[in-house]
Amino acid sequence: MPNPGALPKYLAIAEMLTRDIRAGRICDGSRLKGEREMALELDISVGTLRKALAEIEIRGFLRRVQGSGNYVQKPQNDVSLYAFFRLERPGLSGLPTARILDVSFEKAPSDFNTDNAWRIRRVRALDDVEVALEEIFVKLPKSAELNENQLSESLYLTYRARHNLWITHVEDSIGVLKWPHWMSLGNSDTAGHVVRKAWAQDGTLAEISTTWFDPNEARYLSRLA
Numbered sequence: 001m002p003n004p005g006a007l008p009k010y011l012a013i014a015e016m017l018t019r020d021i022r023a024g025r026i027c028d029g030s031r032l033k034g035e036r037e038m039a040l041e042l043d044i045s046v047g048t049l050r051k052a053l054a055e056i057e058i059r060g061f062l063r064r065v066q067g068s069g070n071y072v073q074k075p076q077n078d079v080s081l082y083a084f085f086r087l088e089r090p091g092l093s094g095l096p097t098a099r100i101l102d103v104s105f106e107k108a109p110s111d112f113n114t115d116n117a118w119r120i121r122r123v124r125a126l127d128d129v130e131v132a133l134e135e136i137f138v139k140l141p142k143s144a145e146l147n148e149n150q151l152s153e154s155l156y157l158t159y160r161a162r163h164n165l166w167i168t169h170v171e172d173s174i175g176v177l178k179w180p181h182w183m184s185l186g187n188s189d190t191a192g193h194v195v196r197k198a199w200a201q202d203g204t205l206a207e208i209s210t211t212w213f214d215p216n217e218a219r220y221l222s223r224l225a
Contacts, residue, residue, distance in 0.1 A: 004149045005100070007157075010051035011081075012095060013042060014059075015154075017052065018080040019093035021061050021072055022223070032062075032070040081154040084170050086194075087124070087132060087211075087218045094126030094218075098134075100148045101183070109208045111197070112139050118146045120155070121182070124211070131218035133183055133191075136209040140165070159206075166201040174220060179212055186214035194220060 007015065020026045032038065032053075039049040053070060056062040060075030088094055101121040108117035117137045124132040136155065140146065140163055152158045159165035177193035179185070191212035200206035213220070 003097070003099070003153070005152045005158075006097070007081075007153055009044060010048050011055065013044060013049065013052035014055040015080060015082055016093070016095040017056055018059065018061055018078075019082060019085075019088075019095070021056075021074065022078065022080075023088065023093045023221075024223075025093060026072050028072055028074050030072050031068075032072065034069070081157050084156070084167065084198075086172070086220050086222055087126065087213055088221050089126045089129065089131070089218055092127065094129075096153065097125045097128070098153045099123045099125070099130075100151060103146050103148060103151070105142050106137070108139070109137050111205060111208060112137070113205075114139055116142065118144065120146070120151065123183075123185075124213075126218060129217055130185055130214075132211050132213035133180060133185065134209060134211050135180065136207060138165075138207045139205070165206055167198045167206065168201050170196050170198045172196050172220075172222075177212065180210075185212075186216055188214070188216070191215070192218070192220060 035046055035049055039046045053062060057064060059079050061073060063071045063073050065071060082096055085096055099122055101123065104119050105116055106119040108114050117139050120136040122134050123130050124134055144163060156167050159167065173195045175193045176190050178189060179191050192215050194211040196209045197205060198207040
C-alpha cells in the first residue's frame with residue numbers, strides 16, 4: 001500500500017545524496033559521475049535525477065561547472081529536510097522513511113506551556129530496514145487537525161508547509177532504555193534512547209520527541225566540521 005506521506009522520488013534521492021555528502025561518503029570537491037550513469041545506478045530516470053541534483057544545488061551542496069560536470073561542496077548552512085536526523089545504519093547513511101502508527105491530540109508534556117498537544121507515534125526505517133520507534137509531541141492547536149494522510153515522512157516539512165512552524169535548533173539527550181510498552185524492534189530488551197527538544201523560529205519550545213532505536217541496526221552519529 002503506498003505511503004501517503006512518502007517524499008517525491010526526486011526529493012528522496014536528493015535527501016539520500018545530501019546525507020552521503022554530509023557523512024563524507026561523497027567527498028567534498030569530488031566530481032559526480034555522469035548523469036546517465038548515476039540515473040542507471042539509482043534506477044531512476046535522468047529527468048528525476050536532474051530534479052534531485054537541482055534541489056541539491058539550491059541547498060548549496062552542489063556546484064555545476066559548464067562543460068566539466070557536477071562537483072560536491074559543503075555549504076555553511078545545512079537546510080536539508082533531514083539536517084537534524086542523526087540515525088544511520090552501520091557504514092551507511094541510509095534513506096529515512098517512516099510509517100505512522102497513530103496520531104492523536106493528548107495531554108501535553110509538562111515542559112510545554114499548554115494543556116494539550118498532538119502526539120505522533122511512528123516506525124522509522126533506513127533503506128527499508130525498520131530501525132527505530134518515535135513518539136513525538138508537537139505544540140500545534142487542535143484546529144491543526146493532523147492526520148496520517150497529511151503528514152510527510154519529514155515532519156519538519158509538514159510543519160513548515162502547513163503550519164508555518166520552522167524548527168531552528170534542537171537539543172538531544174542520549175541514553176539506553178527499555179522499549180516502550182506499545183512496541184519493540186529487534187531481539188534486545190533494551191534500545192538506544194534519544195530525547196529531543198526542538199525550538200521554533202520564535203524561540204518557543206515546539207516539539208518534544210522520544211526515539212528508541214535498535215543498536216544492532218542503527219547508531220546515533222553527530223558530526224562536527
